[in-house]
Amino acid sequence: MQQTAAPSGLPFLKMHGLGNDFVILDSRGRPAVTTPELARAVGDRNRGVGFDQLAEIRSSDVADIDLDFWNNDGSRAGACGNATRCVARLIMDETGQDRVTIRTERGTLVAVRASDEVSVNMGHPVRDWDQVPLAQDVDVDHLPMEGDPVAVGMGNPHAVFFVADSGAVDVAGWGAQVEHDPLFPARTNVEFAEVRARDEIRMRVWERGTGITLACGSGACATVVAAATRGLTDRKVRMEVDGGWLTLDWREDGVWMTGPTALVYRAELTPEFLDAL
Numbered sequence: 001m002q003q004t005a006a007p008s009g010l011p012f013l014k015m016h017g018l019g020n021d022f023v024i025l026d027s028r029g030r031p032a033v034t035t036p037e038l039a040r041a042v043g044d045r046n047r048g049v050g051f052d053q054l055a056e057i058r059s060s061d062v063a064d065i066d067l068d069f070w071n072n073d074g075s076r077a078g079a080c081g082n083a084t085r086c087v088a089r090l091i092m093d094e095t096g097q098d099r100v101t102i103r104t105e106r107g108t109l110v111a112v113r114a115s116d117e118v119s120v121n122m123g124h125p126v127r128d129w130d131q132v133p134l135a136q137d138v139d140v141d142h143l144p145m146e147g148d149p150v151a152v153g154m155g156n157p158h159a160v161f162f163v164a165d166s167g168a169v170d171v172a173g174w175g176a177q178v179e180h181d182p183l184f185p186a187r188t189n190v191e192f193a194e195v196r197a198r199d200e201i202r203m204r205v206w207e208r209g210t211g212i213t214l215a216c217g218s219g220a221c222a223t224v225v226a227a228a229t230r231g232l233t234d235r236k237v238r239m240e241v242d243g244g245w246l247t248l249d250w251r252e253d254g255v256w257m258t259g260p261t262a263l264v265y266r267a268e269l270t271p272e273f274l275d276a277l
Ligand SMILES: N[C@H](CCC[C@H](N)C(=O)O)C(=O)O
Pocket: 020, 052, 053, 071, 076, 077, 078, 079, 080, 081, 082, 083, 156, 157, 189, 207, 208, 209, 210, 213, 215, 216, 217, 218, 219
């Protein structure tokens, strides 16, 4: 009897770092599959899988892997610290090594195991107004906007506001308004930071292309850069986000971020789902 091969779907993993959740596709050795339509369909929490970001692993000729990021509105994210840590852990588990190099849009990043957590060097912050990017030549340390935010590029744009009580902030209302402010031609991620001590910050975030998330690694990096630049904290801080705790350390070689990673499940998108796209 002739066996018909089962139609093959698309394997993926679900991971999260502090509740910042990801669908991870592995396209090593074959063409990339993600399109804005696929990202939106898989990112739909009712009709798809749901994620804050989709990360697609690709073969690399300069690093252990290349990694591309997408938001659930179908837009590209130039950086995603928590997904970088999650994928780094996958690759370290696969290779048995404690170090991995990952090429992203902003350059090649190094991640290392830190006991049961993962640290990644997210690189140097970008402080040139046109590189953040901003629409005009303004003071990045004091943007001309209500709330006096700081602009920081971490491979993606961030506007960091310092607030007295982060719990009282209307993150969705204020965040969405700032995301679409004309000062940010590529829109922006928005952080609301409450400095608790020279080594501790509470931060809540509104992400470009996604909305409120429980954590944002690049946003946490941008926040420590903004806080230390303003002289509000030291360069090494513990940061409490809605999903837990990260450690940030702005060193000579870049901003290091350390935190937990979790593998939730491995599954497959069915041909039926993919055909409907
Ligand atoms: N959650 C991510 C950041 C996603 C940023 C994205 N929303 C963008 O459009 O830049 C992180 O851990 O760094």
